[in-house]
Amino acid sequence: MKLKDLAFSRSSDKGDHVDISLFAYTEEGYRLIEREVTAERVAAYFAPLGIGAVERFEVPSIWALKFVIRNALDGGASRSIRADNQGKTWSGALLRIEIQTHSSERSED
């Protein structure tokens, strides 16, 4: 399934970095995204856009993951010439990721 079916997301900029929050709809969903959506996976996924290091933080009490993608905006929104100079649509891009589920997890859904 796509990550979009398990979680929603909002992203924005701070300086040259894109900051993406990811929120699972359910506690089971949180366990899945915590396992599947690792910093390494997110770094590899966004690599074609030209990015620096990716850090991940967890806030389990609200079923949330936070990704900070460094040096992703050509020096920052105000000097970027991208259409999406603030990284507002990176949230949508992240939700395209395919999530592997085990058969037991699927039957719970």
Next chain:
Amino acid sequence: MTRTIRVGCGLGFYGDTFLPALEMIKKGSVDYICFEHLAELTLAILQKDRQRNPSEGYTKDLVPMLQACWREASAKGIRLISNAGGLNPRGAAEAALAVARELGIKARIAVVEGDAILDRLDEFLPFHHMETGEPLPEQIRQRALFANVYLGAQPIVEALKTGADLVITGRVADASLFLAPLAYEFGWPFNDLQLMAIGTVVGHLLECSSQVTGGNHGGRWEEIPDLDRIGFPIAEVSEDGTVIITKTPDTGGRVSFDTVREQLLYEVHDPRAYITPDVVLDLSQVRLSELGPDRVQVSGIVGHPPPERYKALLGYEDGYMGQAVIGYSWPEALKKAKATEAILRRLVERMRLPVQEIRVEYLGYDSFHGALADPAQAEHLNEVYLRFAVRTTDRWTAEQISRMMVPLALGGPPTASGSIGFDRTRALIGIWPALVDRGPVDESIRVKVLEV
């Protein structure tokens, strides 16, 4: 009984609507409304205003906002706090005073000054870059447009102590605008990190106005009611630190577990260490409980000591962006747009235009997700727009891009139409964040009172 204060957000950025503030004044039962006008780049816009006219340099929405809201707010005893001062808090206060006279209301306005440090940057050199550690290069300093320190809540508390109905500041940390009235009303000491954390989380949740009441909601957004009359957020805060997030009654939008958790983590980077001048927030143990419709309680927030130094931000001129946009219809929409891209690249080369970067995006296909867009759609597009953008060091070169696009409506691939975005040359702004000692900043902070 524990005393409760209701603080609302009246504005989330320069350009936001102030009609929700008016609704809040009428129906929100609030004690304070805080207005957040200054995004990271707003000061660059204000610097250009001030260069044209030294009496400007504050956000121009202040005057119409006060004209619309102030009489009723004043009658109800609602106190207003605004960072509309930008680069000229005194000028903003003078303008506000003129509004008070025009409305025939009595007003006391307190102005907080001392955040602007461009004129005294020598005191803060070498102004090491906050992330790279590099000292500020002279050639960047010469192109500086503004340099301001993010002040905390304490000067605003001082301003409230003067009995002001309206407090006007320049750059302060966004959340501090909201912490200040709570600290002032409850007499919360600034060394009580737990209470500082609670007041700061209130500010963080409210500072982006409708982003916590269902606007820009990534979840089940189509279920959020009546975005055409979305209500702005209100925090109900008790002296003991109990926080409930709600909004103006009988308005659109929603306050829920989903809308609050989404704004809670917005732009915070490390949720265990969200840094403000007043406190470092740890949000990692947060609890959110839905108490009823549009009422969410926030608890579990932890505070750590604030950083020893202030954050400052210097903005500088960093070249120009020129761009042109043109559309093509089916059949072969993308193929035609790509042919135009190739023509433009050849023209740039032939004219020897000194462009530093070319960025090509196809609106309707990959302008947002770039290489991550789904390529399966490429062959079937009903229509697509080419956006051809360049980075240059001078304005003239940037302007040539739209000029060379115009003749291609007749002289390029077929079905070109809907050309938009000509003359959208834009000055680009580089940003240089640094940490500065608090001492010399604090010594220069002044609170002045104007009355009518």
